[in-house]
Amino acid sequence: MPKKLERRLRVGVLGAGQIAQAAHFESCTKAANADLYAICDVADDLRERMAITHAAEKTYKNYDKMLADPDLDAVIIATADAFHVPASVRALQAGKHVLCEKPVGLTVEECLELKAVIEKSGKIFQVGHMKRFDAGLQAAKAFIRDEIGDLIALKAWYCDSTHRYPMTDAVQPLIVTSASARKPSSNPKADLRRYYMLAHGCHLIDTARYFAGDIVSVQARLAERAGIWCWFIDVEFASGTLGHLDLTVQVRMDWHEGFQIYGQNGSILGKTYNPWYYKTSEVDIFREADGATHRVLGADGHFYRRQLEGFARTILDSMPMEGADINDGLASVQTMVAIAQSVQSGKPVALADVTGGM
Known part of the structure; x- marks a missing residue:
């Protein structure tokens, strides 16, 4: 891991649950330009155990008390989805920068309300789409920006596997739970169609937008059979690029994620691994000019740490934001x-027309 720099961002993590334990605590301790300054969680047993394990300088049971700490620079929101917007608003109003886990919100309206708070605060706000810090995807993005010319078509797929839990259990730290942990008022997994889209669909959508730009409208079909949820989505990009997305949950095979891009001066074929392997995507970039294929190694595949370092560079060094903004x-x-509305109606739906949540 890179050596710690002299100037470092002092970060407080809100929530000591699975995503914090699997990703954010370690990212703070390993980041060159950030430190795990504080942990905040209502569960006393969980908070204190995580503070000892990861050597946090301070702990807080009360979120507002952590936000009132003048030595705290920024907050990572690592809570359940339902708490993302309220927790982000409180942090911004307290004068703290925010890195919020995805999805940023559950409805269009609360996201718009959050955007207004961000603009008023003048603080840095970044969404935790950590795949933007995959060196393979970054190489593909650079080729699209600098060399590919007209972008003709993009196909991307994100297929979660029935075998993903034995795989992730083998590589993740043992996740510690607490009976005192705060939970949303309703069980997020009660509606699996909604849960899978929020958990996985937002990754696929952000990858497509990262490469091909703004999405204007979608037309989606959904099959729910044999314990498999499969969305096929035709996408209209503002650039005129043709798009097709495949989101399938619980395929009977290995994790299957990637993308294929056709352009004027070349093509790109990418294979992305289960993120908990911290393995950079294998991205083959073919240049028509020399008839050769190039693949970046990307030895550093710790996307979550790289995400935090990019966030810290934006704050400490006034660098342009590398990640996803509001x-x-x-x-x-x-x-x-x-997508949800298109599945229901069977017709294309323009993003400009959507309101509410799924």
Whole structure:
């Protein structure tokens, strides 16, 4: 891991649950330009155990008390989805920068309300679409920006596997739970169609937007059979690029994620791994000019740590934001809502027309 720099962002993590334990605590301790300054969670047993394990400088049971700490620079929101917007608003109003887990919100309206708070605060707000910090995807993005010319078509797929839990259990740290943990008022997994779209669909949508730009409308079909949820989504990009997305949950095979891009001066074929392997995507970039294929190695595949370091660079060094901002997060939610409405109506749905949630 890179050595710690002299100037570092002091980060407080809200929530000591699975995503914090599997990703954010370690990212703070390993980041070159950030430190795990504080942990906040209502569960006393969980909070104190995580503080000892990861050597946090301070702990808080009360979120507002952590936000009142003048030495705290920024907050990572690592809670359940339902708490993302309220927790982000409180942090911004307290004068803290925010890195919020995806999806940024559950409805279009609350995302718009959050956007207004961000603009008023003048603080940095980044959405946790950590795949933007995959070196393979970054190489593909650079080729699209600098060399590919007209982008003709994009196909992307995200297929979660029935075998993913034995795989992730083998590589993730043992996740510690607490009976005192705060939970949303309703069980997020009670509606699996909604849950899978929020958990996985937002990754697929953000990857498509990262490469091909703004989405104007979608037309989606959904099959729910044999314990498989399969969305096929035709996408209209503002650029005129043709798009097709495949979101399938519980395929009977290995994790299957990737993309294929056709352009004027070349093509790109990408294979993305289960994120908990911290393995950079294998992305083959073919240049028509020399008839050769190039693949970046990307030895550093710790996407979550790289995401935090990019967030810290934006704050400490006034660097342009490398990750997803509130407009990206809003567009992701709008697209998910449009997909749900298209499935119901059987017709194309324009993002500009969507309201509410899924």
